[in-house]
Amino acid sequence: MSHVFVVDSDKQPLSPVHPGRARLLLKAGKAAVYRRAPFTLILKKPVEEPRPAPLRLKIDPGARTTGLALVDDASGQVIWAAELTHRGAEIKKALDKRRAMRRGRRSRQTRYRTSRFDNRRRRTGWLPPLHLSRVHNILTWVSRITRIAHVTALSQELVRFDLQQLEQPEIAGVQYQHGTLFGCEVREYLLEKWQRRCSYCGAHNRPLQIEHIVARARGGTARVSNLCLACEPCNTKKGTQVLKDFLAHDPERLARVLAQAKASLKDATAVNVTRWELFRRLQASGLPLETGSGGRTKYNRRVRSLPKTHWLGAACVGESTPEPLSTEGVVPLLITATGRGRRKMCNTNALGFPTGHRKRRRRYFGFQTGDQVRAVVPEGFAAVGTHVGRVMVRATGHFDLTTTQGRVSGVPHRFCHPIGRNDGYRYQRGTPHAADPTLPSA
């Protein structure tokens, strides 16, 4: 069950409570709503509560979506979960647009500007804005959760596979195919090494099997250097043939497969800059930080027969994952990063021609663009009805509302009531245990 966060009257975190208990607290007038997303209550009077139970916040960073899970290690209960969608592509697009706009100035008839192309220096550890935004999104949520829950430890998935695990010597039989921790590490390693493609035909987005380059029947070993990935047709077609005969028609590919197979373990370790940067910054937070590999996450998930979703992935990160993991009834909060507006002061039309200048003010009549509001507009106004959505403020006091049904214009500010302030994110209720079809089936 997804729990409700509770803070005391000094805004110090208490143990999250069952939604039923939260309802009672609200009904009895003992608590008020402190935040809507994630749903948090604040107690009205100071109470003598026992020390809250320690919780672990687990993070599975992804390129598009990051899984977050708050787990009680002692009881194995998932207290709260979320899926955080980043806005990498939008940032890239916005920066490309700005670059194009600035480039346009060069050819315009304006006063002479000296060329500026080699007078910039990037500080060490610089990350492209789209990657840095992911790190910032995650750090924001770690700090938000630690403010409303008693988080005493963090877990982060850091690498796809664990090199130390791989360096284990020979393994017996088909052990690596049957979901042992070692098998999961091998699979992740091979996926990385062979770029998630069939080594023989280059097919991707297809289930891949672990394949022995020198067939087992010919004395091939189960060493990782003798393993590659093949789609089912290729695997069946090759059978026990010698690689040289099998790829006789394509000497170029043969050479590539042989070279790739020989490549050292360390070459295949694609260093994920974003994850390491996140690791460094989480370490700086001072909380004990546990790291796990993608192979370990997959193994933990498979052993507990949980479906593949971002938040369940997060709950399975690391060695500390409790043996029975109770996920029943957990509804993940879907968080989407929206940004906090632009710095651009000059509005332009489609051709980049300036059409107006933005006002310095952001807040009108107590509202700011992006706030969640509920508007009950009485008869006699064009926008009659009850609308709930994000507001776009105007200096005239007649706001626009973006609702799930579409856009409503001309809503007078005096009928608007704030539900949630623009905090750079949009929220939605997820469905429990719904598998994400966009994930590669690896």
Ligand SMILES: [Zn+2]
């Ligand atoms: Zn193939």
